[in-house]
Amino acid sequence: MSLLEVRQVLKRFDGLIAVDGASFEVYENTIKALIGPNGAGKSTLFNVLTAFDSPDEGRIVFDGIDITGFKPQRIVRLGIARTFQNTQLFEEMTALENVMTGAHAVTKSGMLRGAFRLPSAVAEERDIVEEAGRLLRLLGIEQWTDVYASDMPHGLRRLLEIARALATRPRLLCLDEPAAGLNTVETATLAEALYRIRDKGVTIIVVEHDMGLVMEISDEIVVLDRGQKIAEGPPRLIQKDPVVIAAYLGEDDSDDM
Amino acid sequence: MMRKGGVDLRILVLLALVMVSLCVVPLLTSDRYQLKVLTLVGINVITVTGMALLFGFAGQVSLGHAAFVGIGAYTSAYVVSTLGWPWLIGPVAAVVVAALGGFLLALPSLRLRGHYLAMATLGFGEIMRVVFVEASAVTGGPDGFSGIPYPSLAGLEIDSPAGNYWLVWGVAVVSMVLSANLVRSRSGRAMRALHGSESGAMACGIDVTAVKVRVFVLSAALAGLAGALHAHVIGFISPASFSLHVSVLIVAMAVAGGTRSLVGPALAATLLTLIPYADAVIPGLSRPLLDAIQAYQEDAYGLAISAVMLFAPAGLAGLLRRAVAVRGWRLA
Amino acid sequence: MGGTELLQFAFAGLKNGSIYALVALGFTLVYGATGVINFAQGEFYMLGGMLSVWAYASLGLSLPLAGIVGIGATALVGGVFEFTAVRPRKDGDPLALIIITVGGSMMLSSMARHRFGPTERSLPQFSERANLTVAGAVLEMQTAWIVGLTAAAVAGLWYLYNRTSLGQAMRACAVDRDAARIVGIDTRLMVTVSFVLAAALGALAGFAVTPLTQTAFDVGPTVGIKGFAAAILGGLGNPVAAVVGGLVLGMLESMSIAFVSSTYKDAIALVVLLVVLFVRPQGIMGRSGRRKM
Numbered sequence: 001m002s003l004l005e006v007r008q009v010l011k012r013f014d015g016l017i018a019v020d021g022a023s024f025e026v027y028e029n030t031i032k033a034l035i036g037p038n039g040a041g042k043s044t045l046f047n048v049l050t051a052f053d054s055p056d057e058g059r060i061v062f063d064g065i066d067i068t069g070f071k072p073q074r075i076v077r078l079g080i081a082r083t084f085q086n087t088q089l090f091e092e093m094t095a096l097e098n099v100m101t102g103a104h105a106v107t108k109s110g111m112l113r114g115a116f117r118l119p120s121a122v123a124e125e126r127d128i129v130e131e132a133g134r135l136l137r138l139l140g141i142e143q144w145t146d147v148y149a150s151d152m153p154h155g156l157r158r159l160l161e162i163a164r165a166l167a168t169r170p171r172l173l174c175l176d177e178p179a180a181g182l183n184t185v186e187t188a189t190l191a192e193a194l195y196r197i198r199d200k201g202v203t204i205i206v207v208e209h210d211m212g213l214v215m216e217i218s219d220e221i222v223v224l225d226r227g228q229k230i231a232e233g234p235p236r237l238i239q240k241d242p243v244v245i246a247a248y249l250g251e252d253d254s255d256d257m
Numbered sequence: 258m259m260r261k262g263g264v265d266l267r268i269l270v271l272l273a274l275v276m277v278s279l280c281v282v283p284l285l286t287s288d289r290y291q292l293k294v295l296t297l298v299g300i301n302v303i304t305v306t307g308m309a310l311l312f313g314f315a316g317q318v319s320l321g322h323a324a325f326v327g328i329g330a331y332t333s334a335y336v337v338s339t340l341g342w343p344w345l346i347g348p349v350a351a352v353v354v355a356a357l358g359g360f361l362l363a364l365p366s367l368r369l370r371g372h373y374l375a376m377a378t379l380g381f382g383e384i385m386r387v388v389f390v391e392a393s394a395v396t397g398g399p400d401g402f403s404g405i406p407y408p409s410l411a412g413l414e415i416d417s418p419a420g421n422y423w424l425v426w427g428v429a430v431v432s433m434v435l436s437a438n439l440v441r442s443r444s445g446r447a448m449r450a451l452h453g454s455e456s457g458a459m460a461c462g463i464d465v466t467a468v469k470v471r472v473f474v475l476s477a478a479l480a481g482l483a484g485a486l487h488a489h490v491i492g493f494i495s496p497a498s499f500s501l502h503v504s505v506l507i508v509a510m511a512v513a514g515g516t517r518s519l520v521g522p523a524l525a526a527t528l529l530t531l532i533p534y535a536d537a538v539i540p541g542l543s544r545p546l547l548d549a550i551q552a553y554q555e556d557a558y559g560l561a562i563s564a565v566m567l568f569a570p571a572g573l574a575g576l577l578r579r580a581v582a583v584r585g586w587r588l589a
Numbered sequence: 590m591g592g593t594e595l596l597q598f599a600f601a602g603l604k605n606g607s608i609y610a611l612v613a614l615g616f617t618l619v620y621g622a623t624g625v626i627n628f629a630q631g632e633f634y635m636l637g638g639m640l641s642v643w644a645y646a647s648l649g650l651s652l653p654l655a656g657i658v659g660i661g662a663t664a665l666v667g668g669v670f671e672f673t674a675v676r677p678r679k680d681g682d683p684l685a686l687i688i689i690t691v692g693g694s695m696m697l698s699s700m701a702r703h704r705f706g707p708t709e710r711s712l713p714q715f716s717e718r719a720n721l722t723v724a725g726a727v728l729e730m731q732t733a734w735i736v737g738l739t740a741a742a743v744a745g746l747w748y749l750y751n752r753t754s755l756g757q758a759m760r761a762c763a764v765d766r767d768a769a770r771i772v773g774i775d776t777r778l779m780v781t782v783s784f785v786l787a788a789a790l791g792a793l794a795g796f797a798v799t800p801l802t803q804t805a806f807d808v809g810p811t812v813g814i815k816g817f818a819a820a821i822l823g824g825l826g827n828p829v830a831a832v833v834g835g836l837v838l839g840m841l842e843s844m845s846i847a848f849v850s851s852t853y854k855d856a857i858a859l860v861v862l863l864v865v866l867f868v869r870p871q872g873i874m875g876r877s878g879r880r881k882m
Contacts, residue, residue, distance in 0.1 A: 105462025114442025
């Protein structure tokens with residue numbers, strides 16, 4: 001069944017229409033890619049999906065709940081997590097602490113319990129540390145546990161951000177250009193990690209420019225051009241779709257399809 | 258060089274040493290002046306701990322914190338001296354009223370960013386100063402509020418300098434320990450996350466505004482607590498004790514102490530508080546030299562915070578960490 | 590209250606409003622060029638007065654010359670301040686710059702105290718002619734001077750902004766610094782120029798007001814806050830709005846004394862500041878919403 005439903009979403013900026021009535025569904029336990037030429041409206045749509053921006057028209061329904069206009073912290077609690085194109089890590093915290101912070105929404109110790117280190121807070125803290133360690137291992141970055149995020153190499157920072165997103169225990173993980181700036185080895189590691197995450201029952205939406213990665217990992221692809229959905233389907237069909245090819249040929253720095 | 262996180266055992270040892278020496282001081286000296294100065298240091302450590310949470314961990318700034326110190330001081334003085342209620346109710350009321358004031362200011366202000374927040378708090382501080390002067394029925398007006406009784410617990414008045422020293426430093430150490438626990442807890446991570454990246458914090462499900470309000474209220478409450486102790490230990494308060502100058506001094510201590518640290522700001526508070534009372538800690542300091550030090554303390558504060566922001570944003574805490582790293586101490 | 594009395598309060602409002610307008614212009618110029626609030630702006634006002642007094646009393650210059658020296662020296666201080674305190678912090682982090690300018694402000698007022706002492710200083714009135722009487726209300730000559738000098742400064746600034754290439758470059762910076770840099774404007778120079786101008790405007794206010802109110806090393810912060818309140822009231826970043834904000838604030842203060850009480854007159858500007866910040870942070874003349882903050 002569909003976990004996320006995007007219905008006729010429209011978003012304007014200063015009179016320009018960035019997303020023009022896009023609709024699609026994301027099925028549970030699949031990887032869906034959102035692609036399109038530069039300026040197609042992918043990032044805008046992504047921000048609307050993750051509640052960092054609200055649509056001017058249209059609805060977004062997650063697991064049967066209309067989440068249009070919700071605040072980010074609320075949709076995180078419902079089970080939607082995200083990463084950022086420009087990683088938004090907590091630079092002055094260690095990798096472990098970054099992931100532990102991701103567990104904020106699924107834990108509940110308040111200031112008093114924390115300040116007085118009440119048994120319930122201490123127990124919760126122990127669980128968070130364990131969980132965070134597990135996630136760092138899942139993404140293969142456990143040797144960086146106690147290193148400050150600012151000191152980690154670029155590619156691993158992206159993995160750390162995914163680990164942090166997973167700590168919110170999402171049902172839907174939204175990744176904004178996770179492969180940007182990664183070399184081929186790192187991209188392969190990423191693909192590997194994404195399969196593992198999906199196999200743990202997490203649905204994934206990914207906005208990505210690296211077509212090799214997109215074609216390899218996605219179960220379904222939505223293609224946007226000038227704010228509109230121009231195609232949707234499995235990778236092998238999208239690759240041959242004349243409309244998609246035309247859209248990509250229309251731009252200068254066409255990615256290798 | 259790769260930095261690592263975690264608790265530094267050596268720092269803990271250092272802390273233990275500081276605690277021991279704190280305890281030893283009243284046994285070594287019975288000089289009223291010395292003890293009074295060191296008590297003032299303790300009061301400022303309480304205030305700066307709140308400011309360190311706000312500035313160093315949550316990345317917000319308040320240029321009106323003296324107002325909360327003042328609110329605490331006047332509240333406690335009024336409750337205990339004017340209303341004649343038992344002493345302990347004074348500081349409790351001070352904390353509650355200061356926290357409430359912090360909440361009312363934070364709610365609209367914290368939607369504002371950076372310099373707007375700084376200006377809003379600055380404006381609030383100045384308004385409160387006018388109120389302290391004008392609401393003379395409660396505050397005693399520009400002449401101040403005098404004859405505030407000494408602290409007393411369980412019917413026992415703490416009127417000796419050593420007693421006040423113990424009380425204030427006891428509260429200061431408890432405040433610091435609780436704050437240290439806090440910054441390592443879930444709520445503390447949320448605070449530090451704000452400083453790191455607000456977008457990142459939101460993506461972790463952190464209610465950014467709520468966390469900002471909570472930290473602000475907490476820092477206002479600590480300022481109120483320090484104010485209450487100040488009122489009872491010194492016995493006299495006046496609007497001049499809570500001026501813009503004091504607000505800036507509180508920020509200066511937190512800034513010079515460094516971000517992500519409680520020990521650094523406490524150390525900076527100690528040093529900056531001692532400047533005008535240098536004769537209390539340096540025996541045989543000549544009068545003209547002391548006068549010169551006092552005359553130039555403003556310059557020292559101003560230079561200290563500007564220089565830290567320009568050349569050593571990590572402040573004293575950063576220097577400490579670096580010293581520890583240079584000495585090759587392993588981090589636990 | 591009669592019309593004459595009201596007019597008298599209006600004159601006072603106009604006088605204070607002009608001062609606030611000049612200080613607010615300083616805030617706005619620096620904000621336009623750098624995106625930061627210069628917490629030392631009030632000290633330029635203080636220095637303008639103190640340095641003019643020094644030029645007049647110690648150097649024995651004539652009053653107009655003393656004013657020029659005072660304003661020029663303060664402008665120089667503004668430039669040096671930018672160069673030594675603001676420019677080295679290259680990332681332009683607002684929180685850091687707030688603290689740096691606060692620290693600079695402390696040092697400037699402290700230096701003034703070391704050099705000129707803690708006492709209040711004054712200057713003679715700019716002209717010895719008798720005060721004017723307008724519909725029964727007395728318009729002090731010095732007030733006329735203050736308003737006139739403010740008007741002249743605003744006109745000069747208008748000319749600079751609209752008729753010179755330097756002004757064009759400054760406006761471009763205020764609209765979009767990155768774009769200005771791309772089209773070849775020396776944005777760093779514009780930052781320095783804005784500090785120099787802001788210092789000169791503040792100093793002019795300090796010089797003009799000293800014969801009426803006297804000056805001292807510690808007058809900076811109070812006027813600084815009121816000038817900032819005026820800049821916010823009008824809408825930060827817009828010079829016209831700064832002038833309007835200053836005049837409106839001066840009038841509000843005056844009228845509150847006339848109709849309410851003088852007890853809380855110093856709090857009026859602060860309350861206005863907080864209300865505007867909370868309710869309409871873009872100011873009365875601002876258009877855009879909260880986004881740009």
